[in-house]
Amino acid sequence: MSKVGFRDRASAAIKSKEALATAAGAKRFTERRIQAAESFPAMEAARDEAQRxxxxxxxxxxxxxxxxxxxATNAGNFVHWATDGEEANKIVxxxxEESESRLVVKSKSMVTEEIELNHTLEEAGIEVVETDLGEFIIQLAGETPSHIIAPVVHKTRKQIGELFAEKIGVDLTEDPEELNAAARFYLRTKFLEADLGISGVNFGVADTGSISLVTNEGNGRLTTTAPRVHIAVMGMERLVPTIRDLGVMLEVLARSATGQALTSYSTVITGPRQPDDADGPDELHIIIVDNGRSNVLGQSTAEILGCIRCGACLNVCPVYRESGGHAYGTTYSGPVGAVLVPSLLGLQDWGDLAQASSLCGACLEACPVRIDLPRMLIELRQRRVAQRLATPGLRRAIKTYAAAATRPTAFRVMMRAGGLAARFRPTTSGWMTSLPAMGKKWTSTRDFPSPETRTFHQRWKKSR
Amino acid sequence: MKQSVVQLFVTCLVDSLFPSVGESTIAILEGQGLTVEFPFDQTCCGQPAFNAGFQKEAKSMARHIVEVLHDTQGPIISPSGSCAEMLTHHGPELLANDPDIAPKAREVASRVRELTAFLVNDLGITNVGARVEEQRAAYHSSCHGLRGLGIDDEPRQLLQQVEGLEFAELPEAETCCGFGGIFSIEMPEISTAMLDSKIENLMSTGADVLVGGDVGCLMHIEGGLRRRGIAIQVAHIATILRKGNG
Incomplete structure (x- = not known):
């Protein structure tokens, strides 16, 4: 168990500015996604195809x-394999070093967050600049992303204005256009001066060796074309077989992520700059990162690797909305994080994320590739039980209850006992304001119904 | 399926905490000319153990309830979308690899109906002749009935036909109230935050009564309303549909 778990982090976040901003953003994204899906008659068929x-x-x-x-090698790329984050960082x-790079520009990439690449580069004295607006803000604030596609969903415009005024010396403003212009101005020189561009990969295309990137700010294209060298870091599961398949994925990704029919910039890159090309990097490296993924492939939660990182499950999740992404304590938050992180990093430290769900099923409903997140949360809970990581109180309660529920006479006695106990603790309203032991966790904020003095079983028997 | 006889699966929460919901369910079904039987050895569908990851215990509970219900005839009606979903989907999944019981589990699953879905979809009835004192009602869509069984329009159709009931749409009706069974005790702070959001939405409707189809969610919401001193009533849909029907 991590010393501070999800429950503590989430409790601290409830009703914070951060959580309220997150909830508002998540609801906006959800409305847009639903509108986009409703205006695209082939959406359900595309989801089926994307899942397949x-x-x-x-x-x-x-x-x-x-x-x-x-x-990818045939197309002139250098392909590298990294078994874990450390190895990936070393390759980068x-x-x-070989390209004598002093300044790195990065476009948004969750896998480089996962392997904490920036930290490694900065320790080596290399300047790293995030160029996605959200990631740029996060970097200025010294924070981590709280959402897969909207890293800064937890911040208000006011906070961002104050941050810009403090860190990049612009006049205090809350106006999004002014803030955006300030970031563009600041980043433009970085793009021109950068030696190395680092991106993630939304999808790698197996038959052509292409990598595909989607961005809404154009920063991805500058990152991958302006510097001399481009490194694309890709989680090993992010492949599609063909270009045609890529088309299907981009259709559902854009609609599910931002509610757009297509992301503003959908880029497909096949190899470095060719002699006739106007621009592009001299060298293109693709680093394929395992970092626990091949281990997940062998688990009952393997399906989670089908995730296309759209964030729709975060946006609909009431737990995510109330707690915000940072409560999950790691790169991937929301329902996908609650399944992926314990699968990648183990139940001992991260298993409590699997408990962070009421199993309401909203995530499954929203997932463009129909990943059965609730089923996998239950799978992880089963593993926790098997590894004796469930709380002893819960274990006792379930075992006692199950023993009674498989013995009808014992069950009826147990149900009646509740009614008997209630007779000794009469309430005027029929509701109790305090319960002992585990029950306290309910009655600290909610009344609990006092058991009826006669169970349904008793009433039935009497009436017939 | 012979429909003159139906079986009542009352659920453990109704059995111990809200037995009158079971009695209302019987009254509504009898009002449709049906004979209601109550398999007396029924206990729990096994969902508390299943959702908490106690698969062995969930299996033994599912096995018991399948044995009890298999030996009956007619539709199996439950005043709970959540328990009906457990018997419909997860029971057969849990028992799929036990050849002695798997076919029985599938047979039981094929007969299980949530109360409102049974009335509207099987019997074709949206007006059960209920009437209440003038009041404004909001409906909370419980997650498992909604997403697991696709129950959405059925309760609304039934409520809209209740004389005296003014129907108010609850904003974010389909968002979880934070109950989630064990979740409400394992993650009480987040559960309560979800409840507070639900209550905030409920207050915005000006409703006198919140209606739902699952006593688990309803006792969570009512427990929250009572603790906060908010005078909105909470009622299971069976309680409303029975009114004026004796």
Whole structure:
């Protein structure tokens, strides 16, 4: 168990500015997603197709990885394999050193957050500048993203204005256009001076060796074309078999993530600059990162690797909305984080994330590739029980209850006992304001119904 | 399916905490000319153990309830979308690899109906002749009935036909109230925050009564309203549909 778990972090976040801003943003994203889906008659069919593509890719991942690496090499890329974050960071650092890079511009990438790449580069004295507006704000604030696609959803315009005034010396404003212009101005010189551009990969295309990136700010294109060297860091599961499959994925991704029919900039890059090209990097490196993923492939939660990082499950999740993304304590938050993180990093330290759900099912309903998140949360809870990580009080309660529920006479006695006990603790309203032991966790904020003095079983027997 | 006889699966929460909901369910079904039987050895659908990850215990509970319900005839009616969903989907899943019971679990699942879905979809009835004193009602869509069984319009149709009841749409009706069974005790702070959001939405409707189809969610919401001293009534839909029907 981590010393401070989800419950403590979430409790501290409730009703905070951060959580309220998150809830408002999450609701806006959800409204847009629903509108986009409703205005696209083929949405459900596209979701089915996207799910089929992702599951097929995962089932044949070894083959598609090999094909991707071969096609990408043929296209003139350097392909690297990293078993974990440390190895991936070392490869990046080596490329940075070999290319004598002093300044790195980055476009938004969750996998580089996961492996804490910026930290490694900065320790080596290399300046790293995040160029996605949200990530740029996060970097100025010294924070981590609280949402997969909207890293700064937890901040208000006012907070961002104050941050810009303090960190990049612009006049205090809350106007989004002015703030945006200030960031553009600041970043423009960075793009021009940068030696190395680092991006993530939304999808790698196995048959062409292409990498695809979607952004709404154009920063992805500058990151991947202006500097001399481009490194794309890709989670090993982010493949689709063909360009045609990529089209399907981009259709559901944009609609599910931001409610757009298509993201403003959908880029497909196949290799570095060619002799006839006007621009582009001299070298393009693709680092394929495992970092626990091949271990997840063998688990009952393997389907989570089908995730396309749209954030729709975060936006609909009432737990995420109330607690905010930072309560999850790691890169991936919301329902996808609650499944992915314990699967990647183990139940001992991260298993409590699997409890952070009322199993309401809103995530499954929203997921463009129909990942059965509630089922996998239950799978993780089953593993916790098997590893004796469930709380002893809960274990006792469930075992006692199950023993009674499989013995009808014992069950009826147990149900009647509640009514008997209630007779000794009469209430005027029929509701109790305090319960002992585990019950306190309910009655600290809610009344609990006093058991009826006669159970339904008793009433039935009497009436017939 | 022979429909003159129906079985009542009352659920453990109704059994011990809200037995009158079971009695109202019987009254509504009898009002439709049905004979209601109550398999007396019924206990719990196993969902508390299943959701908490106690698979062995969930299986033994599912096995028991399947054995009890298998030996009956007619639709199995439950005043709970959540327990009906457990018997419909997760029971057969849990028992799929036990050849002696798997077919029985699937047979039981095929007969299980949530009360409002049974009235509207199987019997084709939206007006059960209920009438109440003039009041404004909001409806909370409980998650498992809504997303697991697709129950959404059925309770609304029934409520709209109740004489004296003015129907108010609850904003974010489909958002979880934070009950989630064990979740409400394992994560009490987040559960309560979700409840507070639900109550805030409820207050905005000006409703006199909140109606729902699952006593789990309803006792969570009512417990919250009572603690906060808010005088909005909470009622299971069976209680409302029975009114004026004796």
């Amino acid at each position: 593509i992702r599951l097929h890719t995962l089932a044949n991942l070894d083959r598609y990885l090999e094909q991707f690496a071969q096609s 650092l080596r490329i940075a």
